[in-house]
Amino acid sequence: MKFTHDVIVIGAGAAGLTAAGGCAMFGLKAALIERAEMGGECLNNGCVPSKALITAAKRAAEANEYERFGIQMAAAKVNWSGVHAHIHEAIAHIAPHDSQERFEEMGCDVYRGHAHFIGPRKVQVGDVELSAPKIVIATGSEPMVPPIEGLDSVPYLTNENIWDLDQLPQHLVIIGGGVIGMEMAQSFRRLGSEVTIIEPGDLMGRDDPDSVAVVVETMKAEGVMFVKGAAAKVTPGVLASLTVTLEDGQEVAGTHLLIATGRKARTEGYGLEEIGVELGRNGIKVDARRRTNLKHIYAIGDCREGPRLTHVSGYEGSNVALEITLGVPTKVDWSALPWCTYTDPEVAQIGMTEAQAREELGDKVTVVREGFDHNERAIAEGDTRGHLKVVMVGKKVLGASIVGKNAGEMLLPFTQAITGKASTFAMGSAIIAYPTRSEITKAAAFSAWEGTVFGSVPKGYAKTRAWFRKTLR
Ligand SMILES: Cc1cc2nc3c(=O)[nH]c(=O)nc-3n(C[C@H](O)[C@H](O)[C@H](O)COP(=O)(O)OP(=O)(O)OC[C@H]3O[C@@H](n4cnc5c(N)ncnc54)[C@H](O)[C@@H]3O)c2cc1C
Numbered sequence: 443m444k445f446t447h448d449v450i451v452i453g454a455g456a457a458g459l460t461a462a463g464g465c466a467m468f469g470l471k472a473a474l475i476e477r478a479e480m481g482g483e484c485l486n487n488g489c490v491p492s493k494a495l496i497t498a499a500k501r502a503a504e505a506n507e508y509e510r511f512g513i514q515m516a517a518a519k520v521n522w523s524g525v526h527a528h529i530h531e532a533i534a535h536i537a538p539h540d541s542q543e544r545f546e547e548m549g550c551d552v553y554r555g556h557a558h559f560i561g562p563r564k565v566q567v568g569d570v571e572l573s574a575p576k577i578v579i580a581t582g583s584e585p586m587v588p589p590i591e592g593l594d595s596v597p598y599l600t601n602e603n604i605w606d607l608d609q610l611p612q613h614l615v616i617i618g619g620g621v622i623g624m625e626m627a628q629s630f631r632r633l634g635s636e637v638t639i640i641e642p643g644d645l646m647g648r649d650d651p652d653s654v655a656v657v658v659e660t661m662k663a664e665g666v667m668f669v670k671g672a673a674a675k676v677t678p679g680v681l682a683s684l685t686v687t688l689e690d691g692q693e694v695a696g697t698h699l700l701i702a703t704g705r706k707a708r709t710e711g712y713g714l715e716e717i718g719v720e721l722g723r724n725g726i727k728v729d730a731r732r733r734t735n736l737k738h739i740y741a742i743g744d745c746r747e748g749p750r751l752t753h754v755s756g757y758e759g760s761n762v763a764l765e766i767t768l769g770v771p772t773k774v775d776w777s778a779l780p781w782c783t784y785t786d787p788e789v790a791q792i793g794m795t796e797a798q799a800r801e802e803l804g805d806k807v808t809v810v811r812e813g814f815d816h817n818e819r820a821i822a823e824g825d826t827r828g829h830l831k832v833v834m835v836g837k838k839v840l841g842a843s844i845v846g847k848n849a850g851e852m853l854l855p856f857t858q859a860i861t862g863k864a865s866t867f868a869m870g871s872a873i874i875a876y877p878t879r880s881e882i883t884k885a886a887a888f889s890a891w892e893g894t895v896f897g898s899v900p901k902g903y904a905k906t907r908a909w910f911r912k913t914l915r
């Protein structure tokens with residue numbers, strides 16, 4: 443079979459960009475296909491707009507504080523069109539980094555259109571047929587909208603259209619108290635909306651409950667309302683715009699509705715079933731090397747079963763690029779997986795929570811806890827909310843849960859403690875929570891190694907392997 447490319451990558455979000463860019467930097471002929479905006483969910487509908495909103499909301503919250511440290515600011519006057527502009531400026535500022543032009547400069551052939559498998563090694567985009575011995579699926583995920591009665595009778599929001607709001611909601615009702623629900627709730631409340639979160643289970647259920655409790659206390663004090671229960675029905679309102687009825691009959695009325703009930707992997711409408719790629723409960727099934735049941739096809743990022751975070755997509759993209767180019771079989775390792783929820787205070791986690799460790803290792807687990815109330819920087823800053831919990835077996839660190847100001851920036855030493863690796867190479871390949879300032883350490887370490895990793899010898903080796911793969915099939 444004559445191939446058009448060494449590798450085809452479907453989807454230009456965090457996962458696909460890293461995989462395609464990595465392969466191209468080793469000199470492989472890489473095709474990158476994107477049917478919507480370059481940069482995917484993180485840039486256009488996810489991390490970047492949400493963090494921009496959080497920043498604007500934080501400014502309003504600071505202005506609205508009563509006198510602190512002898513200083514009283516003028517109360518915040520929120521101009522929603524200015525907040526909206528800031529969100530879209532942040533996206534526009536980062537867009538060139540993920541752009542078609544940049545990836546073409548790196549050596550990728552970028553195709554804009556819907557990709558569809560027409561064979562196990564063939565993909566069609568528009569009227570172009572592409573083929574390659576290796577294919578990477580990085581098609582991402584979309585909001586999971588539960589089948590709530592009457593939902594279609596109201597114009598509801600998800601993370602895909604909330605950035606287009608032309609006015610600040612008067613009362614935002616949020617179904618789902620996970621990460622999106624909590625980050626959005628605090629932001630809109632701080633900007634002046636009334637906000638109610640409806641959640642049947644634990645708020646931010648993946649995090650340590652002691653961390654979550656600190657944030658919930660702050661959010662309650664700021665006026666966010668929490669209602670326990672599952673949303674069962676939505677009705678257009680008479681005075682208010684809508685009413686959500688819970689399974690137990692409670693009613694919550696508001697003017698706007700945000701659905702934040704989790705993500706659904708994008709696995710439909712591009713021929714996966716026809717070529718026999720196996721699917722799991724919510725995503726493509728993969729092994730530890732991110733290979734599907736068809737071993738030459740990889741699935742990375744939000745489209746496969748597993749954690750859904752930008753830094754995870756990037757990590758899997760580079761692992762797969764290394765495997766395809768240099769033949770390094772890189773198994774994923776989640777033992778030092780970090781994540782952070784950018785509420786105020788931030789909730790950051792790496793590795794195991796106390797509950798996970800106790801479930802796996804019982805009473806061998808020890809936990810040490812330090813509060814910020816004894817931290818002199820926190821005292822001087824007048825913000826002692828929060829604590830650090832370190833989860834260990836003996837003195838070996840398994841995980842850490844941090845809640846407090848800039849908690850996401852405090853995870854890096856625990857990456858090194860858990861992995862036991864602290865070289866510049868390890869720093870360059872560490873998984874670092876996105877978006878944090880700590881990522882700059884990875885960038886610096888990567889720069890130190892770039893010339894070696896993408897030097898003439900590894901590139902020559904990668905190209906020879908790709909040539910054999912294309913020619914000997
Ligand atoms: C509101 C929100 C806030 C978030 N905040 C954070 C955060 O702070 N930190 C964090 O780490 N994570 C965050 N996330 C999660 C993060 O955005 C995702 O994990 C990440 O963007 C997934 O990247 P991906 O490349 O796997 O998928 P995506 O970014 O979804 O990219 C997939 C791409 O594939 C394209 N595509 C799909 N099918 C086809 C096809 N057939 N042909 C061609 N193209 C196709 C899509 O158009 C899309 O551009 C957030 C998510 C949301 C929704």
Ligand SMILES: NC(=O)c1ccc[n+]([C@@H]2O[C@H](COP(=O)([O-])OP(=O)(O)OC[C@H]3O[C@@H](n4cnc5c(N)ncnc54)[C@H](O)[C@@H]3O)[C@@H](O)[C@H]2O)c1
Binds near residue numbers: 673674704
């Ligand atoms: N800071 C970050 O890293 C960040 C920020 C935002 C989003 N994300 C990513 O985005 C993804 C999605 O976030 P999310 O908040 O949508 O999902 P989630 O899984 O975190 O939370 C969804 C919540 O919705 C609740 N729910 C489900 N059905 C419901 C119903 N009928 N009524 C009321 N509640 C209901 C669930 O109990 C759950 O708590 C996650 O994978 C996350 O990793 C990450």
